[in-house]
Amino acid sequence: MAHERETDQVSGVETTGHEWDGIKELDNPLPRWWLWSFWAGVGVAVVLWVLMPAWPGITGYTRGVLHQSDRGDVARDLAALTAQRGAEAVKLQSASLEQIEHDPELQNYALQVGQSVFGDNCATCHGQGGVGSKGYANLRDDVWLWGGTLEDIQHTITVGVRSGHEGARTSQMPAFGRDQMLKVGEIRDLTEYVVRLSGRQADRAAAARAAPIFAAQCAACHGADGKGNQTLGAPNLTDSEWLYGADRASIEGQIYNGRGGVMPSWQGRLSPETIKAMAVYVHTNAGGR
């Protein structure tokens, strides 16, 4: 370094020759213990090479005498978790649905399982919050097509709806328009009748014209009073809940086309105790009535 050697008057220490706004840097040496801490760090590194996985090789790496492995830790934790869940799962298998709902610990476990399984399997159609959408049932409210008791829900999940499962819940709403069972005018009248059933303003004359049609064509499933029938999956037409839409066009379209959705059977894909947990989850989140 080509600079004039200069010694600071106050401290008696030589400067480095660097100067900022009149402030000069003193050339103080590092304390010796600093060097020791450096060598101590090197020593620790050598110890770690021996203890821990360290050096890469061609086909692998040095494992270290402690055989530490993060992947191994995760596998061990997972195994422990599975073992722990096993006990809960066995309890879940033997408990009745009512027992589960009255055992806070087991209920909590069922709800946790149910929530994650619902997200993976059911949310695609029913939505993450379970409120459904047009054509997909709302699982949070108090309206059930196929029954809302724990057993009903468990059975629906097990066999599905129009799923091809031999015990599947099946019913068929006829396509009155497409299959030319009713004339367009009759369907229009019937629509007014149904709107009137749900307590809304409707064309009284049209509704009156449709009364005998309803009695002949619809009452068998939906009931003479239109309150539906859960064993047939026939919806209640007198409430405010409409699977395929509440407005006249939607109702008319449904009478014309007679749509019926499909829900797969989860038997085989989900274990019986998982389905049990699902039933508890759905039932509880619908209010548990």
Added chain:
Amino acid sequence: MVTVIDNTQGDNTHSERSAAGPVSAAARMRRKKDGGGGLYKPRAPIYPKLAHGRWRSIKWALLLLTLGVYYVTPWIRWDRPGRLPDQAVLVDFTGRRFYFFDIQLWPQEVYFFTGLLVMAALALFLTTSLFGRLWCGYACPQTIWTDLFIAVERFFEGDRNQRMRLDAAPMSFDKLWRKAGKHLTWLAIAFGTGGAWIFYFHDAPTLIRNFWIGQAPMTAYVSCAVLTGTTYLFAGWMREQVCIYMCPWPRIQGAMLDQHSLQVTYRRDRGEPRGAHKKGQDWAGRGDCVDCGQCVAVCPMGIDIRDGAQMECINCGLCIDACDDIMGKLDRPKGLIAYDTDAAVAARSCGERPRYPLIRSRTVYYGAALTVVSALTLWGLVTRSQIELHVIRDRNPTFVRMHDGAIRDGYTLKIANRSFEDQRFEVTFDGVRRARVWRPGEESDGLSVVVPADEVLAVRVFVSAPAEAVSAPSMPARFVVRSPALTADAKTVFLSGAANP
């Protein structure tokens, strides 16, 4: 207002002396460097001589007091109800509670610690601006333990001169047992230090038993080992280097000091010109400093206080004791080195009366800030509730419409019961007419839950309101939980998407 303290005035800068006698470690370092230096600076050994006097006595007393507090505190028992630990001061990480006598804090209340730390920092600022580095000289653990370790060293190896001779002497049996005894005692104290630390985190009587039979948690052994190591290294080997190289405080405290801050000060106005003094010689025309070097000999930081205020000086006052001793023997007034201010020294040099104003802008600011923060923290602590309620509203779905147009919202209530008894709370919901609060799966109307003592209970509830009661898409509402003794409430909203037609 800035006063530049120029310590370079006069001829006796750095007190480099050719005469035999104590020379500060810093001065010896400078000489060594002049003779070659090198990339790394070895530590110049310091052999502090035992001082006697007022400040040394205060330091012994504080050493006993602070170490006593440190070692005894975890063993104090304190009656608490139920399953709660009976240790007066306990940081319970596994149970997630902090116990301090009658105060019990939850992790959610960590802001009390923030308040405490801010108070500690402000108190440190205030004391420093008033009385200088009292913390460094009297209360800092580094100073306390170093003092203790030097006392042990003195016990085995004798005072300053004997220690210097022993270090210079070749190895012998005498040197070996003295050194071994010193280091073993140091290690024992260090182990005791690390050992005492872990008792703050577990039930002390249980832990001390488990510790020796190998049943204590690994963290206890590791903490104990680390603290044993650092105590032994820092108090035995590193000593003043911790203050000079590692601690940020000496570098920061310059911002708190001004010319009216009390510091250990060599009163150069009275001491200079210094020089040897023979018995019977007249004191006229010369300073009181006889250049005996006792202030340097007792300094644990290895500096010469006569060089003026220095970053290394921890203001421990031992040089005051040493100098007073000499002044007494010479029949001169004490206080050639004393707690004094730079302004006072400057005033006396000009023949003026020194002033010691305690009320200055910085002390007022620090004092005001300290008062405000202490008051807020104390107020928070005194008025803290034993119960806390948090409401987490369901976000998906935000609401559900029933077959009859009624609306149902879901909420999770988190009720923290900080009291020491189980509490049965009645849960009510205000804000929507005829709203009903219920738990999924429960048929009964009205909701009452039992929250166990010292626990948080999460309760999922539904609130149903009939169609005609719902007047707006979002209605402000409030949950109230009420037990005979405690009440808490929390605001929320009742969502319904749209006003009913």
